[in-house]
Amino acid sequence: MAHHEDFADLIDDRPDEGVFRVHRRVFTDPELFELEMKYIFESGWVFVGLASQLARPHDFFTTTIGRHQILVTRNGEGEIKAFHNSCPHKGARICQHEAGNAKLHVCPYHSWSFDSSGRNRAIKGKAAGAYSEAFEAASHDLFTVAAFGEYRGFLFASLSADVPPLEEYLGDARPLIDLIADQSPDGMELVPGSVSFTFDANWKLQLENCSDQYHFSSVHPSYLRILDRRTQRAYEGSTRNMWDVNKREEEKPGEPTGGTYNFSQGHVLNWRMPDTPEALPLYERSDELAARVGEAKRDWMFYSRNLTLFPNVQFAENASSQLRIIRPISVNRTEMRTFCIAPKGESAEARRVRIRQYEDFFNPTGLATPDDAVVYEACQEGYVSEADPWLQGYSRGMCASKPGPDRFADAIGLKPASSVSADRWLSDETIFHAYYRAWRERMVSGGKVHEGAPRQRRA
Ligand code: FES
Numbered sequence: 001m002a003h004h005e006d007f008a009d010l011i012d013d014r015p016d017e018g019v020f021r022v023h024r025r026v027f028t029d030p031e032l033f034e035l036e037m038k039y040i041f042e043s044g045w046v047f048v049g050l051a052s053q054l055a056r057p058h059d060f061f062t063t064t065i066g067r068h069q070i071l072v073t074r075n076g077e078g079e080i081k082a083f084h085n086s087c088p089h090k091g092a093r094i095c096q097h098e099a100g101n102a103k104l105h106v107c108p109y110h111s112w113s114f115d116s117s118g119r120n121r122a123i124k125g126k127a128a129g130a131y132s133e134a135f136e137a138a139s140h141d142l143f144t145v146a147a148f149g150e151y152r153g154f155l156f157a158s159l160s161a162d163v164p165p166l167e168e169y170l171g172d173a174r175p176l177i178d179l180i181a182d183q184s185p186d187g188m189e190l191v192p193g194s195v196s197f198t199f200d201a202n203w204k205l206q207l208e209n210c211s212d213q214y215h216f217s218s219v220h221p222s223y224l225r226i227l228d229r230r231t232q233r234a235y236e237g238s239t240r241n242m243w244d245v246n247k248r249e250e251e252k253p254g255e256p257t258g259g260t261y262n263f264s265q266g267h268v269l270n271w272r273m274p275d276t277p278e279a280l281p282l283y284e285r286s287d288e289l290a291a292r293v294g295e296a297k298r299d300w301m302f303y304s305r306n307l308t309l310f311p312n313v314q315f316a317e318n319a320s321s322q323l324r325i326i327r328p329i330s331v332n333r334t335e336m337r338t339f340c341i342a343p344k345g346e347s348a349e350a351r352r353v354r355i356r357q358y359e360d361f362f363n364p365t366g367l368a369t370p371d372d373a374v375v376y377e378a379c380q381e382g383y384v385s386e387a388d389p390w391l392q393g394y395s396r397g398m399c400a401s402k403p404g405p406d407r408f409a410d411a412i413g414l415k416p417a418s419s420v421s422a423d424r425w426l427s428d429e430t431i432f433h434a435y436y437r438a439w440r441e442r443m444v445s446g447g448k449v450h451e452g453a454p455r456q457r458r459a
């Protein structure tokens with residue numbers, strides 16, 4: 001699997017014939033994994049963090065881009081920069097911490113030091129070092145990453161300079177980032193604390209599952225049962241029921257209560273109207289939001305929304321609000337780093353509810369995340385069987401997918417490349433097509449991120 005023309009053969013995409021299938025090898029081939037790191041993660045924009053993580057001068061955090069260690073810092077002048085977290089001396093990873101505040105980063109190996117602008121400040125024993133003129137003339141500063149950008153407080157970086165501007169990469173998915181950022185006049189922040197965990201499966205299982213409505217009632221029945229039991233007992237505890245079974249039974253088949261959108265570059269959204277918007281911590285701001293952003297956008301902020309910005313970040317606003325960063329480690333191992341995000345300045349009570357809802361559902365200690373990880377690993381185990389190598393899980397909704405926006409997108413001027421308006425039962429799978437079209441394009445072109453208008457589906 002080293003020839004570019006072969007990548008296209010792994011995605012069987014024939015819209016005119018109603019066929020979309022993905023080859024199992026996409027999840028299992030270690031050589032493909034290396035190429036994904038090179039052509040997807042290390043050749044284009046990836047999410048690295050939030051500006052609010054760097055509130056003060058000299059605040060920093062570390063992250064990865066593909067296989068590369070990265071240091072992101074705010075310098076004394078207030079600018080945010082991203083560097084390769086690797087020493088120019090002998091390559092050691094310099095900063096070992098997840099986050100902190102430091103005017104100086106000192107390499108653990110031979111103590112070269114660097115300031116928060118990445119400038120080399122000292123070389124231990126330099127005067128006695130009998131260095132050559134050529135060495136003296138060379139830069140010993142940290143290497144900046146090739147491209148760095150911020151959109152509404154969300155930070156992205158690219159190891160390749162050959163990328164479209166960030167705003168163009170985010171493209172028509174930008175209004176969905178605005179729906180997150182505009183929840184407070186001051187933007188969003190991370191609730192202190194983060195969790196990381198690993199699962200023994202390919203990173204694209206996480207990518208897909210966040211957009212997979214179909215699994216919910218199969219994988220999370222215990223969560224649903226607990227919520228129902230709380231409702232029946234008029235439980236006045238910390239977490240309100242956001243999935244009200246009684247309301248669900250009133251719905252008529254065919255009546256749209258949600259849907260999916262595919263955008264250019266592999267970005268997608270799936271969304272659903274909430275059963276009980278008053279259970280959301282954002283509800284206290286309802287009037288303020290309507291006045292500031294208008295009723296249509298306010299209503300959209302109350303919809304359950306899962307947004308993926310390809311390839312490595314997901315915003316899950318359903319049970320509470322979660323930011324997920326996907327870090328592929330190997331073809332069958334993935335690390336997730338997750339944070340609770342919240343509008344700055346929300347009331348203490350809303351913040352309490354948000355954190356309780358968050359704990360309820362997410363993370364290895366929550367009621368949903370462990371169930372998801374178990375099925376990811378079940379898939380990875382099952383992929384070995386290649387009796388029929390083509391997976392059939394990309395077909396629901398094919399006759400419901402329409403080019404361009406639907407009326408819900410129109411209400412807020414959103415311009416997806418394609419839309420599915422869905423009742424509660426449709427559980428669209430064409431949402432995954434955007435991922436694999438972007439995947440194929442990047443793999444076939446050797447990492448080139450295309451520019452310009454969104455790719456239109458052939459209707
Ligand atoms: S590797 Fe960093 S000082 Fe030697």
Ligand SMILES: [Fe+2]
Nearest residue numbers: 216219368372
């Ligand atoms: Fe799930």
